[in-house]
Amino acid sequence: MLANLGSWGLVVNTFSDLEGTYLDHLRNEDHGNPRVWAVGPLAPSGGTASAAERGGPVSVPADKVAAWLDGCEEGSVVYVAFGTQAMLSPPAAAALAAGLERSGARFVWAARAGTAVPEVFEEAGGGPGLVIRGWAPQVAILGHPAVGSFVTHCGWNSVMEAAAAGVALLAWPMGADQFTNAQLVVEAGVGVRVCEGGPSSVPDPDELARAVAESVGEPGRERRERAKAMGTRTMQATTEGGSSYEDLEKLVGELSKLVTM
Template sequence: MTNTFNALESEYISYLKNFYGHNRVWAVGPIQPTGPVTSRGGNSSVSSAELTAWLATCPQKSVVYVCFGSQYTPSESQASAIATALELSGVRFIWPLGGLSTVIPEGFEERTKGKGLIIRGWAPQVEILRHPAVGSFLTHCGWNSVLEGVVAGVTLLTWPVQAEQFINVKLLVEAVGMALKAASGSEAVPEAEELAKTFAESVGMRAGSLTDEVREKAVEMQREAAVAVKEGGSSHKDILDFVNAISLFIRH
């Protein structure tokens, strides 16, 4: 059983079935949290109400969300490149810093006040990504973040830093075509001007040769994810098949 869905990884699901010589490979995702998405996590410098109110002032698909998960903190030089790129691009953005661990350039928060939202502490990522104002997501490409981005239909800007994240990027960029490369590696420090261009293109502030296709593919995958978990969808069928297989095993 795996947290994915057929439209996203059909080729690889088929490979596993052929490799093992049976059909007991179940893709049951995307598995999403139940209940209010604002009720999780810890303390935050920005309340859910403040966050929602700020996003309500932003045009649809205009905000870049920047987050590297809970296990990686960008270095000071990486954070400086991100900050400079955000400022140069002029995009609206949300950037959770994870407490005080990420060091941003002096004066950056003041210079981008109103244009961007810095969050210290926990950020309700699912709530943010699902808001209509959010258009792209600079992510480390951990699988949970990937699926949350897919379900939200946002363009993924990839910056893998460890483990399977590099493989996830190959899937998203080369196989599926719903993501743009931003940087790669835990030591990478992208050129601020190039990253600014990527930010602007990802939310339609600047024309890009591939960006429109990537944004369209992201929306297509969002639709496919929704269909997969509905009754009759591929993931719904796989869950039923899994339950039937377990029931048969227990009876025998």
């Protein structure tokens, strides 16, 4: 934050519709730097990024994930992923598995290598859901019509990718900025808390099952609709005339002045 205060400018992967209040605060000359540009969400368009393109091995090829999702009803699947750093403890993984199973919802679980996942879940498409080991084609999964909600640690990249895809979030923040990110999506009406704390935190399986079931059922319809509306607004922000589009043009203009000076 001290470096930000002393910097020439600040470029942020966000958009005004989501964080306008905070961007205005950063732009206040009494508190920060007026050169602040929100140019997000920065996410691959079209949802075509594959696991191989992300640079890691994967247990289920992207085309098989897409084929599995194609067989599911619209908005009926819960996607579960906690980023590249956090690995759930065995008790936490067991509680998550129990919650998913009791919810009755279909799911795609991107589990890090070493995560204790029930054997029945490991059967590719043969159990209640699909488990992916290694890199998951997250943008493509979130962009699939079958996906209705996302159990996430609320890392900022995941939040932005979900916002761009118009997918509601089930927040399980584990560290750093993830707690404030989770609070942000809850306040925006597109998320709900299901657990919090490090990878060793253990959610109540029954409460988690209820939240998961609601997220893709009728009780979660309003939240899903708000998430879809946010997805539309992210598209508007990044197209010509949108807030992020205009901020990027302003940034280019300022950089051009520096080059010509």
